[in-house]
Amino acid sequence: MADSTDTFTFQFNGQVVEARAGDTVASALYRAGRRIFTRSFKYHRPRGLLCMAGKCPNCMMNVDGTPNVRACITPARAGMRVKHQNAYPSLDRDLLSAVQRFDWLMPVGWYYKTMTHEWSWHAAEPYIRKVAGLGVAPEPGAGSKDYEHAWVHAEVAVIGGGPAGLQAALELGQGGAQVTLVDDQPELGGHLRYRKQAGRVPAELIAQLRSLPGVEIISRAYCFGLYEGNLLGVLQASPHAGVIERLIHLRAKRVVVATGAYEVPFTFENNDLPGVMLSTAVQRLIHLHGIKPGHRAVIVANGTQGDEVAADLREAGVEVVTRLAPDQVVAGVGSSHITAVRAKDGEFACDLLVLCGQRVPDAGLLNQAGGKLAWNEERGAFLPVDLPAGVSAAGEVTGAWLVRAATLPPENVPFDKRSFVCLCSDVSTADLRDGIREGFDHIETLKRYTTLTMGPCQGRMCQLAGIGVCAHETGRSMGETGVTTSRPPNPSVSLGALAGPRHHPTRRTPMHYAHDESGAVWMDMGEWKRPRYYRTASCSSERACVEEEYRAVRERLGLIDVSTLGKLDVKGRDAGKLLDKVYTNRFSDLKPGRVRYSVLCDEAGIMLDDGTISRLAEDHYFITTTTGNLDFVQQWLEWWLVGTGWDVHITNVTGGRAAVNLAGPQSRYVLNTLTECDLTTKAFPYMACREAEVAGVPSFLMRIGFVGETGWEIHFPAEFGEHLWNKLLEAGKAFDLRPFGIEAQRLLRLEKRHVIVGVDTDALSNPYESGMAWVAKLDKADFIGRNALSRLAQAAPQQNLVGFVMNEDALPQDGAAILVDGALAGRVTSARYSPKNGKAVGLAWVVAKAADEGTEIHIRVDGGTARARIVSEAFYDPAGERLRM
Amino acid sequence: MSFLIPCPHCGNRSVYEFRFGGEVKQRPQPEAPAEEWMEYTYTKANESGVQKEWWFHRSGCRQWLQALRNTTTNEVVEAFFPE
Numbered sequence: 001m002a003d004s005t006d007t008f009t010f011q012f013n014g015q016v017v018e019a020r021a022g023d024t025v026a027s028a029l030y031r032a033g034r035r036i037f038t039r040s041f042k043y044h045r046p047r048g049l050l051c052m053a054g055k056c057p058n059c060m061m062n063v064d065g066t067p068n069v070r071a072c073i074t075p076a077r078a079g080m081r082v083k084h085q086n087a088y089p090s091l092d093r094d095l096l097s098a099v100q101r102f103d104w105l106m107p108v109g110w111y112y113k114t115m116t117h118e119w120s121w122h123a124a125e126p127y128i129r130k131v132a133g134l135g136v137a138p139e140p141g142a143g144s145k146d147y148e149h150a151w152v153h154a155e156v157a158v159i160g161g162g163p164a165g166l167q168a169a170l171e172l173g174q175g176g177a178q179v180t181l182v183d184d185q186p187e188l189g190g191h192l193r194y195r196k197q198a199g200r201v202p203a204e205l206i207a208q209l210r211s212l213p214g215v216e217i218i219s220r221a222y223c224f225g226l227y228e229g230n231l232l233g234v235l236q237a238s239p240h241a242g243v244i245e246r247l248i249h250l251r252a253k254r255v256v257v258a259t260g261a262y263e264v265p266f267t268f269e270n271n272d273l274p275g276v277m278l279s280t281a282v283q284r285l286i287h288l289h290g291i292k293p294g295h296r297a298v299i300v301a302n303g304t305q306g307d308e309v310a311a312d313l314r315e316a317g318v319e320v321v322t323r324l325a326p327d328q329v330v331a332g333v334g335s336s337h338i339t340a341v342r343a344k345d346g347e348f349a350c351d352l353l354v355l356c357g358q359r360v361p362d363a364g365l366l367n368q369a370g371g372k373l374a375w376n377e378e379r380g381a382f383l384p385v386d387l388p389a390g391v392s393a394a395g396e397v398t399g400a401w402l403v404r405a406a407t408l409p410p411e412n413v414p415f416d417k418r419s420f421v422c423l424c425s426d427v428s429t430a431d432l433r434d435g436i437r438e439g440f441d442h443i444e445t446l447k448r449y450t451t452l453t454m455g456p457c458q459g460r461m462c463q464l465a466g467i468g469v470c471a472h473e474t475g476r477s478m479g480e481t482g483v484t485t486s487r488p489p490n491p492s493v494s495l496g497a498l499a500g501p502r503h504h505p506t507r508r509t510p511m512h513y514a515h516d517e518s519g520a521v522w523m524d525m526g527e528w529k530r531p532r533y534y535r536t537a538s539c540s541s542e543r544a545c546v547e548e549e550y551r552a553v554r555e556r557l558g559l560i561d562v563s564t565l566g567k568l569d570v571k572g573r574d575a576g577k578l579l580d581k582v583y584t585n586r587f588s589d590l591k592p593g594r595v596r597y598s599v600l601c602d603e604a605g606i607m608l609d610d611g612t613i614s615r616l617a618e619d620h621y622f623i624t625t626t627t628g629n630l631d632f633v634q635q636w637l638e639w640w641l642v643g644t645g646w647d648v649h650i651t652n653v654t655g656g657r658a659a660v661n662l663a664g665p666q667s668r669y670v671l672n673t674l675t676e677c678d679l680t681t682k683a684f685p686y687m688a689c690r691e692a693e694v695a696g697v698p699s700f701l702m703r704i705g706f707v708g709e710t711g712w713e714i715h716f717p718a719e720f721g722e723h724l725w726n727k728l729l730e731a732g733k734a735f736d737l738r739p740f741g742i743e744a745q746r747l748l749r750l751e752k753r754h755v756i757v758g759v760d761t762d763a764l765s766n767p768y769e770s771g772m773a774w775v776a777k778l779d780k781a782d783f784i785g786r787n788a789l790s791r792l793a794q795a796a797p798q799q800n801l802v803g804f805v806m807n808e809d810a811l812p813q814d815g816a817a818i819l820v821d822g823a824l825a826g827r828v829t830s831a832r833y834s835p836k837n838g839k840a841v842g843l844a845w846v847v848a849k850a851a852d853e854g855t856e857i858h859i860r861v862d863g864g865t866a867r868a869r870i871v872s873e874a875f876y877d878p879a880g881e882r883l884r885m
Numbered sequence: 886m887s888f889l890i891p892c893p894h895c896g897n898r899s900v901y902e903f904r905f906g907g908e909v910k911q912r913p914q915p916e917a918p919a920e921e922w923m924e925y926t927y928t929k930a931n932e933s934g935v936q937k938e939w940w941f942h943r944s945g946c947r948q949w950l951q952a953l954r955n956t957t958t959n960e961v962v963e964a965f966f967p968e
Binding site: 603635642643782 | 889899913915917959967
């Protein structure tokens with residue numbers, strides 16, 4: 001019960017509202033006199049509190065920037081900022097409510113009937129979006145830190161903290177089971193908390209339950225989905241300060257669903273007016289929040305079903321004007337709030353119309369788990385049957401104690417546009433009838449055509465009534481008409497909760513902070529942070545910096561951090577055999593101290609990755625993979641090892657090793673000052689590798705040349721990352737060494753026509769069409785992809801990966817279309833301005849007939865086209881002499 | 886999709902810890918006829934019922950295993966390391 005001595009305030013539309021401890025947003029607003037809580041989706045009709053249980057769409061508001069929050073179940077907190085939604089300028093005076101005068105222009109299936117051309121939708125969409133709809137999505141990134149995820153495992157999960165759930169949890173807990181009880185209320189007890197005539201909250205039982213060591217209770221958490229393998233999606237509100245919601249992945253061996261039953265309204269004209277309220281909502285206002293809900297009430301109930309709420313109303317000081325049977329009610333009277341109810345035998349003035357509606361099992365979870373719902377005439381509801389193994393039901397959700405509140409299907413249905421079945425999207429009885437007459441007479445097609453049950457309440461308020469109207473109109477029974485399927489999430493879940501906390505793992509190389517000191521401008525490559533380029537005093541733009549770095553490598557020397565390369569250490573007697581089987585190139589005959597390049601193909605001959613493989617010893621290889629493909633390559637190697645019995649051990653040493661590439665004509669002089677290793681071409685030729693100390697660090701050196709200059713890739717323990725990096729920078733000072741980033745590297749390799757697998761190739765690229773035929777050794781007896789490659793080797797290529805040089809000053813974007821004779825003939829994969837050529841150069845896929853040297857192509861650039869020609873050789877040092885100097 | 890896979894090394898674990906590796910197929914001999922290779926490379930049985938599949942326990946023991954899974958119910962009958 002809300003405590004009248006403990007008060008605080010929050011804001012509603014900038015106005016201060018007083019709340020008491022125990023209040024929800026809606027109860028505080030109701031006590032302060034607010035009666036209109038929302039405007040309806042389509043017609044902007046005023047809507048007030050209906051269920052007070054988070055089951056209906058009538059109180060959704062924006063709370064602290066989060067849209068569509070159900071105010072009736074959201075605890076009020078001091079200082080929170082609440083705003084209304086979907087009304088202009090205010091809830092009480094919404095100009096958009098003029099829309100409802102034009103309801104005759106909006107028949108059921110309006111979109112299908114009016115939006116028959118693409119242009120009509122494009123023309124109408126901006127206006128529809130302004131007028132219709134729910135809340136406004138928060139700005140990207142706003143509040144993304146306010147959600148969290150948790151994982152909980154239980155032997156038994158009990159959903160619902162009412163009498164049945166408590167009893168189930170207690171018995172299971174006493175039997176020694178590990179139980180997790182999920183309840184959507186702030187306190188346990190279920191309907192006993194507000195239905196004072198039905199019994200008392202069993203405090204002793206709750207105390208007993210809390211004392212059991214194996215029982216965990218999760219309060220203020222609702223279960224929105226029961227998935228395969230008894231995985232429950234549970235959303236807990238405000239688990240602790242600073243977190244709006246926590247999404248709990250609850251996995252249980254067994255699930256007991258004790259979600260109880262909820263009440264649904266009757267259908268009559270103006271049944272959506274504020275002041276029309278379910279009896280359980282009235283009881284909640286009175287008994288949970290100490291609010292007198294109105295002054296003069298009319299109760300609509302079948303027989304004695306209104307006795308309970310009548311007693312509660314009288315106790316709260318509300319005059320009960322009269323009681324009406326459901327079939328006596330004709331219409332609600334009033335414009336912004338109910339002022340009277342028109343019955344068959346007269347009109348009764350009132351400010352509260354209390355509906356003792358049908359109680360419906362909250363069986364959505366059971367339905368999701370695979371249970372069926374079968375019509376039960378006696379109970380007047382669809383009850384769960386045929387539950388799957390591992391899932392059981394307890395309490396009112398089974399249908400026990402439910403009493404029929406009205407005849408279904410109804411004998412008479414008031415067909416008009418003001419008798420609302422679906423409150424979420426303003427679907428009236430007339431809309432349903434029209435939909436059925438248009439041929440959508442199956443409950444599932446009727447649902448999709450009219451959007452019945454598809455709004456935020458997910459059919460809780462409208463499903464039973466909708467089935468009733470459908471059965472009435474089609475002349476079928478309730479059972480024959482059947483129910484629509486419940487799917488998770490039900491009820492809705494905020495996207496922020498699903499996304500969870502913003503948690504992107506970031507990997508930094510051991511030299512990260514040294515790059516920062518050199519002015520690195522960062523870019524993301526998968527999880528890694530890599531310097532895109534370095535901003536220095538001598539260059540102001542990215543292009544100028546990249547060109548300086550480029551010139552340093554071409555003319556003197558540069559240093560790049562390549563620690564992000566995947567690194568695999570492969571050891572064992574059969575290591576060569578495995579590499580021969582998996583890579584296209586041959587490795588069993590590679591001499592220790594040598595490096596070989598290869599690609600990796602799948603059985604269809606598609607290139608999956610590339611890299612260098614060095615042989616350190618007879619039974620010891622070292623593989624590098626592309627930055628993003630490490631996991632894949634390791635798994636691929638291990639996969640092909642399964643069941644062979646071969647002696648091979650693969651160790652991922654990526655994080656343990658740092659790597660740099662020192663490249664440029666003067667790299668040898670600089671490296672010489674730091675190592676004893678003989679770096680002369682005679683002793684250390686191109687594609688050789690050696691183990692040696694560099695600046696006192698035990699290192700592994702490979703003489704390879706991705707960027708096309710004499711250079712060494714140096715791999716060494718990560719803990720010496722900064723040390724060696726700084727030593728190299730220092731030693732290079734005399735030669736004006738520049739650290740260079742990804743952009744310069746991409747340009748340097750492009751001039752050499754070196755392909756980046758995954759950038760210049762895709763899921764259709766094989767080595768032949770990519771111009772790398774030499775990498776496939778078809779004379780090996782077997783390797784992955786050999787069969788496909790041997791066929792591709794014979795086949796005429798469909799397309800080719802070619803180099804091109806622009807004929808004019810234009811720089812195509814990666815991905816730009818290529819035209820030959822006006823027809824689409826390919827696309828650019830990489831293009832950069834080449835200082836060497838004075839024009840942009842690039843790689844592109846073109847149809848085979850346009851792939852010959854010198855062919856003129858047109859490339860889409862900035863909305864126009866620019867001329868280019870195909871070049872078959874590398875744009876820089878085609879003979880590769882500089883690599884071997 | 887939220888079923889469990891009984892990893893022979895780690896026990897019952899969420900499917901999200903695993904990488905799917907497709908149906909288990911017999912790789913043809915290198916010189917087998919082209920039809921056999923085409924069948925192996927491009928055709929999937931896509932059994933409606935129990936089929937034998939490869940799974941890699943990415944967030945666990947990081948081993949490849951095989952599982953008998955019913956594709957209509959997602960019940961994993963058995964999971965084991967292949968011989």
